[in-house]
Amino acid sequence: MTTALQFGPVLVHLDRLLWGLVQTLQYAVLSILFGTMIGILGAVGRGFGPRWLSAAIAAYVELIRNTPLLIQLYIVFFSLPLIGFKFTPGTSAVIALSIHLGAYATEILRAGVESIPAGQIEAAKSLGLSSYRIIRHVVLVPAVRAVYPSLSAQFILQLMGTSIVGAIAAEELTAIANNLVMQTFRSFEVYILVAVIYFVVVQAASLLLAGLGRLLFRWKQ
Amino acid sequence: MSLREFGPNEFWFILMAARWTILLALVAFVGGGVLGMVVAAIRVAPSKILRWLAGAYIQFFMGTPLLIQLFMAYYGSSLLGYRPDPWTAAALTFTLNGGAFFGEIFRGAIEAIPKGQWEASTALGFRFVRTLRLVIVPQAVRLMLPPTVGFMVQIVKSTSVASLIGLTEVARASVQVNTVTFEPVWVFGTASLIYFSLCWPLSLYAGYLERRFSAGMVRTPEKPLIMTSA
Secondary structure, three states: OOOOOOOHHHHOOHHHHHHHHHHHHHHHHHHHHHHHHHHHHHHHHHHHOOHHHHHHHHHHHHHHHOOOHHHHHHHHHHHHHHHOOOOOHHHHHHHHHHHHHHHHHHHHHHHHHHOOOHHHHHHHHHOOOOHHHHHHHHHHHHHHHHHHHHHHHHHHHHHHHHHHHHHHOOOOHHHHHHHHHHHHOOHHHHHHHHHHHHHHHHHHHHHHHHHHHHHHOOOOO | OOOOOOOHHHHHHHHHHHHHHHHHHHHHHHHHHHHHHHHHHHHOOOOHHHHHHHHHHHHHHHHOOHHHHHHHHHOHHHHHOOOOOHHHHHHHHHHHHHHHHHHHHHHHHHHOOOHHHHHHHHHOOOOHHHHHHHHHHHHHHHHHHHHHHHHHHHHHHHHHHHHHHOOOOHHHHHHHHHHHHOOHHHHHHHHHHHHHHHHHHHHHHHHHHHHHHHOOOOOOOOOOOOOOOO
């Protein structure tokens, strides 16, 4: 067989791939925002909430962390309509991705909260700070700083994890790539190009997160 | 409207698909583990070019989504005039992908062994491979074990992605059953239960190892352990 790499027929459709990339970034950014919020609430609830709440959060974390994201996507996409919530595939994907990341963020932030010495909280109490201020300034901010590397590694995994939401017909970079393969029959070229796009975006996002960390926590030292 | 009810037969169908999930996870674990050992050895080898090549390999497999890697192996290799079946493509991809992650885990453990051990081995006249095999790795194993077991959980979960190239394991079997019964709560509840009962014991064991081996050690949060989600 005389086949050679031909990127020409694929590069014509570069605009569609870039549109797909924008969708991918949307899923990643939205689910990272919501997931981190879930994680903060979860970690605070686990650390300071009543025992039943702490147990419920622990169950949520274990359940999500020990089942695949793909199954979580299917559950949200197929089951929520049964109880009257009809969402587009895109919304379902954001919901499932957020619930997924929320569990990992809870676990990571919990480790950060546990790294805060009890004496630090006692000192804040004796200074007369309100519980809200204690949790926010004395616990959460130092906790996030302590686990920031793990948290950003998880965000990067989330960015790559969005590649499977095509399974519930949500459109993003990988799904667009598949459409393009059907259309051009240039499968290897399309997937190489898409792999390069993911790779560049992942490296850029890593740098961005590292820079953000330095900016946010520059008062360290 | 559904063609069938979700009954014991449907449950059994999904449960029996678990053997393919387990088989693929084992292939990934054994293949990735062996490859990871080689990659980790290369990553600490004296040759700069080899180190760089191994680094590039790890960067590629850790910096692109598993699904894209699967598609490349499955649909992409038609360029070579050869169309693999889903199993070959999945086994190849999971081995290569696992090799990258295991390589990083093992390298981390190897580099945690004090440099003096290498120097002492050199003084004894050991070359690179012997030093690694007889001095370094036996000490590094206890550091490797917790993240290795932890990564096994990730492997089991990530096998579900192979359903998207048509490999019939638990995730794909569930989708098939869901199509004819349309009882997603039962169907995907069953699938979740299967994955959970495979993964949870491993997670607990990884946590136990982590606590046991980290007793008396100070772990800085600067270098995160490798984590994956699938």
